[in-house]
Amino acid sequence: xxxxxxxxxxRIEGHLRIDVEVDGGKVQKAWASSTMWRGIERILxxxxxxxxxxxxxxxxxxxxxxxxxxxxxxxxxxxxxxxPKNAQYIRNLILIAHALHDHIVHFYQLSALDWVDVTQVLKxxxxxxxxxxxxxxxxxxxxxxxxxxxxxxxxGLVDSGQLGPFAHxxxxxxxxxxxxxxxxxxxxxxxxxxxxxxxxxxxVAMLGGKTxxxxxxxxxxxxxxxxxxxxxxLNVDRLYAMKSLFDKVVGFVQNVYVPDVCAVAGFYPDWxxxxxxxxxxxxxxxxxxxxxxxxxxxxxxFIPHGDLSKLRPITGQKDEAWRKAVTEDSEHxxxxxxxxxxxxxxxxxxxxxxxxxxxxxxxxKAPRYEGEPAQVGPLANVLVGYASGNPLMKKWTDxxxxxxxxxxxxxxxxxxxxxxxxxxxxxxxxxxxxxxLATKHWQLLTDNVLKGDTAIxxxxxxxxxxxxxxxxxxxxxxxxSHWVVVDDGVIKNYxxxxxxxxxxxxxxxxxxxxxxxxxxxxxxxxxxxxPLEVLRTIHSFDPCMACAVHMFDPxxxxxxxxxxx
Amino acid sequence: MTTAIYGIGNILMGDDGAxxxxxRHLSAHYTLGDGAVLEDLGTPSLDLPSYLIGYDKVVFIDxxxxxxxxxxxxxxxxxxxxxxxxGIRISPHEPSINDALIILDFAGNAPxxxxxxxxxxxTLDGGIALSQAVADAVPRAAEVVMRELQFLM
Numbered sequence: 001x002x003x004x005x006x007x008x009x010x011r012i013e014g015h016l017r018i019d020v021e022v023d024g025g026k027v028q029k030a031w032a033s034s035t036m037w038r039g040i041e042r043i044l045x046x047x048x049x050x051x052x053x054x055x056x057x058x059x060x061x062x063x064x065x066x067x068x069x070x071x072x073x074x075x076x077x078x079x080x081x082x083x084p085k086n087a088q089y090i091r092n093l094i095l096i097a098h099a100l101h102d103h104i105v106h107f108y109q110l111s112a113l114d115w116v117d118v119t120q121v122l123k124x125x126x127x128x129x130x131x132x133x134x135x136x137x138x139x140x141x142x143x144x145x146x147x148x149x150x151x152x153x154x155x156g157l158v159d160s161g162q163l164g165p166f167a168h169x170x171x172x173x174x175x176x177x178x179x180x181x182x183x184x185x186x187x188x189x190x191x192x193x194x195x196x197x198x199x200x201x202x203x204v205a206m207l208g209g210k211t212x213x214x215x216x217x218x219x220x221x222x223x224x225x226x227x228x229x230x231x232x233x234l235n236v237d238r239l240y241a242m243k244s245l246f247d248k249v250v251g252f253v254q255n256v257y258v259p260d261v262c263a264v265a266g267f268y269p270d271w272x273x274x275x276x277x278x279x280x281x282x283x284x285x286x287x288x289x290x291x292x293x294x295x296x297x298x299x300x301x302f303i304p305h306g307d308l309s310k311l312r313p314i315t316g317q318k319d320e321a322w323r324k325a326v327t328e329d330s331e332h333x334x335x336x337x338x339x340x341x342x343x344x345x346x347x348x349x350x351x352x353x354x355x356x357x358x359x360x361x362x363x364x365k366a367p368r369y370e371g372e373p374a375q376v377g378p379l380a381n382v383l384v385g386y387a388s389g390n391p392l393m394k395k396w397t398d399x400x401x402x403x404x405x406x407x408x409x410x411x412x413x414x415x416x417x418x419x420x421x422x423x424x425x426x427x428x429x430x431x432x433x434x435x436x437l438a439t440k441h442w443q444l445l446t447d448n449v450l451k452g453d454t455a456i457x458x459x460x461x462x463x464x465x466x467x468x469x470x471x472x473x474x475x476x477x478x479x480x481s482h483w484v485v486v487d488d489g490v491i492k493n494y495x496x497x498x499x500x501x502x503x504x505x506x507x508x509x510x511x512x513x514x515x516x517x518x519x520x521x522x523x524x525x526x527x528x529x530x531p532l533e534v535l536r537t538i539h540s541f542d543p544c545m546a547c548a549v550h551m552f553d554p555x556x557x558x559x560x561x562x563x564x565x
Numbered sequence: 566m567t568t569a570i571y572g573i574g575n576i577l578m579g580d581d582g583a584x585x586x587x588x589r590h591l592s593a594h595y596t597l598g599d600g601a602v603l604e605d606l607g608t609p610s611l612d613l614p615s616y617l618i619g620y621d622k623v624v625f626i627d628x629x630x631x632x633x634x635x636x637x638x639x640x641x642x643x644x645x646x647x648x649x650x651x652g653i654r655i656s657p658h659e660p661s662i663n664d665a666l667i668i669l670d671f672a673g674n675a676p677x678x679x680x681x682x683x684x685x686x687x688t689l690d691g692g693i694a695l696s697q698a699v700a701d702a703v704p705r706a707a708e709v710v711m712r713e714l715q716f717l718m
Binding site for chain 2: 040042043055058059060061062064101105109110153157164165167191194197198201210212213
């Protein structure tokens, strides 16, 4: 039996730690833990609920906008405060643009290198790479000349003796399977992704005032002045500038990202067989279409045990079943409370012990939906959309499965999505769906503005006494919910149940494993010193863990440590 | 010449907010030349390359792990920053300033002149206040930033 610990070491405590026990070449036991206490919700106690979003968007440096929006939605929910249509559309466009940016970055800059062997690029024939890429889509930047230039760039890097941004990859690992030309295509698109994700971020800056840390939201709406004839306001010029940025990103998503994910999946069909884990899926409805947030562009719901026919829809933030279903269990987490508590009653009092395999071992609490662990993220979002019959989700899922089937020479079915590759495939599907919705919601906003509606804000008023609210958002990493209790206009309790908490959940009082932990069981490990297979599955969830601190370490200690016992 | 001055760190985590605090100080007490961007970037990690493309000169202000008393200011050159090799990443939060520069060096569009003004923290526990040692270092760090800018111009 071999025990592997993957633990990014920093001088400060932090980050996500994964421990696995390997026997017979496969993972037999797994633990996911966070080594840093967050507890930053406590900063919000006693504050004005109208300014909570300014703090919450600092929870995470990568997902700033999502925490801003979940926060204002929570306070609006507590007040039963509708917001004007323009405010919904502007928020929706920010959420869409952020997600497009985030998903592109996740695939190319974080996880593609789990599947792509950069050193193999030197063996690639640029002409052949170009013809493969051109068979996958009609993207104009796939010429043999482009591929040759990228190959030269990689050769320069390898010749320098340093692999630059790829130095941390597991090159030549036996689990790497792509042909040299596909590796070359992937590196070419890695470089193009750096450019295209910026356009999406520019949309967020245009509407949000700046990025990171948008300035334009408020409890009750947004602060974007709308005046089609004013230079200083959201006018027709700006709307069309935004449209042209969106168009570029839409092109990249549909002609590069989606085909690339299908191609990688097609060369690794085994990975549809690993990484399933918890098959209860939770996704919340998002992109509200009406002032009261009762109609949504994308549906939400809970799928128990991977059975799409048993979907339990979530109709909105006011859905009573949803409001009661969420709890957080601290039996195996370093908090005093122990058992399961509803977020409105949630406690954040630390109780640190050492890392104990059978006791407490994480700062992450164990969120549960009706007492069960749930996987969140694009796969949950797509499966709930597919099960609900959402036409866009169905269209893009079926298209991706057909493309993977053609490349792999097998018949890919929706059942295969319960896997490591399924999460990557679903993220690409969701991104494609959102790319279409970018255009749609841009049109909704433009039409409404041109009709003469300039309303952006309904002022909030706080009653005497205690009120409770929940704001949710289907964020890039999955279901995010902020739970707030306000007493006499002041925050009395605040809990953020974030996507990575659902997925990186430790065991609960019943010793049921969280999604990361369960997903690793049975994973083959070719080389314990280089546990690439563990990283593949963990990366497929898109973890967002060490949200709180940034510190540069000039001694270079901010690298992950792999310890094998 | 396009110049950006970026504070890095989380204002909710004690002295990790040193970088953003220096940005606030610079914004209140100094007038910068045209075209210079002054921004609190929070903890951008994997998003950081986006904010560097298109700039010739970048000054970072960040908390640094150095073996020195809290409030000590240390300046690091571009070579010293990129000498730190990227590690295995588990989440999008791990990439740091070095990763961003190394990625853009490969892509061929990294800023040419880069300097990091580092402040040694005392505490990184949750809370929106800086320790006294780091609060005292903020105006001195701002002066160092202005001096480095002159060297870069």
